Amino acid sequence: MPELPEVEVIARGLHSTLAGRTVVSVDPVDMTRLSESAESLVPKVEGRTIKKVYRRAKVLFIQLDNGLTMAFHLKMTGRVVHGPVRPCERHDRILFALDDRTQLCFSDMRRFGYVRTFTPDELEQWDFLKRCGPEPLETKAAVLADRIEGRKARIKALLLDQSVVAGVGNIYADESLFRAGIHPETRAHQISRPRRTKLFAELQDVLKQAIAENGSSIRDYVNADGDAGAFQNSFNVYGKKGELCTVCKTVLKAEKVAGRTSTFCSKCQPKGR
DNA sequence: CCAAGCACCTGACGGC
DNA sequence: TGCCGTCAGGTGCTTG
Numbered sequence: 001m002p003e004l005p006e007v008e009v010i011a012r013g014l015h016s017t018l019a020g021r022t023v024v025s026v027d028p029v030d031m032t033r034l035s036e037s038a039e040s041l042v043p044k045v046e047g048r049t050i051k052k053v054y055r056r057a058k059v060l061f062i063q064l065d066n067g068l069t070m071a072f073h074l075k076m077t078g079r080v081v082h083g084p085v086r087p088c089e090r091h092d093r094i095l096f097a098l099d100d101r102t103q104l105c106f107s108d109m110r111r112f113g114y115v116r117t118f119t120p121d122e123l124e125q126w127d128f129l130k131r132c133g134p135e136p137l138e139t140k141a142a143v144l145a146d147r148i149e150g151r152k153a154r155i156k157a158l159l160l161d162q163s164v165v166a167g168v169g170n171i172y173a174d175e176s177l178f179r180a181g182i183h184p185e186t187r188a189h190q191i192s193r194p195r196r197t198k199l200f201a202e203l204q205d206v207l208k209q210a211i212a213e214n215g216s217s218i219r220d221y222v223n224a225d226g227d228a229g230a231f232q233n234s235f236n237v238y239g240k241k242g243e244l245c246t247v248c249k250t251v252l253k254a255e256k257v258a259g260r261t262s263t264f265c266s267k268c269q270p271k272g273r
Numbered sequence: 274c275c276a277a278g279c280a281c282c283t284g285a286c287g288g289c
Numbered sequence: 290t291g292c293c294g295t296c297a298g299g300t301g302c303t304t305g
Contacts, residue, residue, distance in 0.1 A: 003299090077284090152274080153274080154276090169298055
């Protein structure tokens with residue numbers, strides 16, 4: 001699924017093309033297990049004009065002129081793509097017809113994703129957002145480093161914990177750990193403060209680069225225009241088990257940490273420091 | 274506070 | 290070809 005950079009790229013693309021457009025009609029192609037029923041969602045959205053599209057954590061928000069906001073969580077395989085009207089496809093969930101004869105499509109092969117509408121009050125009270133930690137690109141690395149001060153959990157688990165910092169997933173956790181030279185199983189309290197700060201500075205760097213390169217496409221991700229990203233070509237470790245470390249040529253290893261496959265260089269990322 | 278395991282769901286891929 | 294196991298970018302819940 002899209003992590004922070006991918007959702008950010010989608011949000012920016014959609015904002016530039018959709019701000020000011022009106023949703024002429026909504027076709028709830030297949031809304032099973034989508035959090036909100038078609039009966040509830042369709043009348044709230046039809047006829048409304050889109051004011052703003054933005055991202056918070058890994059959630060995509062589309063704000064309408066009636067004060068309501070649609071929140072899309074894409075989870076593993078969700079897509080939100082804008083383009084010419086086309087025939088309905090296999091995994092389409094909702095089609096929004098716009099006033100310029102284009103359409104916005106929400107599709108999701110695995111059906112983990114969801115969409116919900118919120119009033120401003122409800123949005124403020126949304127548990128998911130309340131539990132989310134700060135945005136990594138709007139917070140100083142040292143401040144983020146302090147958030148895991150004294151924690152005994154594995155650093156990989158903490159990077160993936162959305163309450164520590166929002167928007168990080170398996171790709172960018174592995175890539176930032178490699179850049180900071182930290183083994184994914186290292187306990188956070190065993191990492192020196194300067195190295196913790198370096199970790200979050202590297203995280204910020206890798207997120208910025210990924211956004212600049214249109215995100216990472218492994219299998220499902222495409223941006224708002226349906227195009228793949230390019231940052232997967234810059235991976236140092238993610239998905240590269242068995243390949244050679246770009247720095248020291250050691251064979252990259254993979255282990256399950258925090259329930260997720262974690263790929264790392266055992267030489268560049270020693271345990272415990 | 275933390276870890277592990279499972280659940281949600283569908284598809285792709287490799288081995289036999 | 291087909292069957293089977295494994296894996297996949299996320300999150301939430303339960304159990305210990």
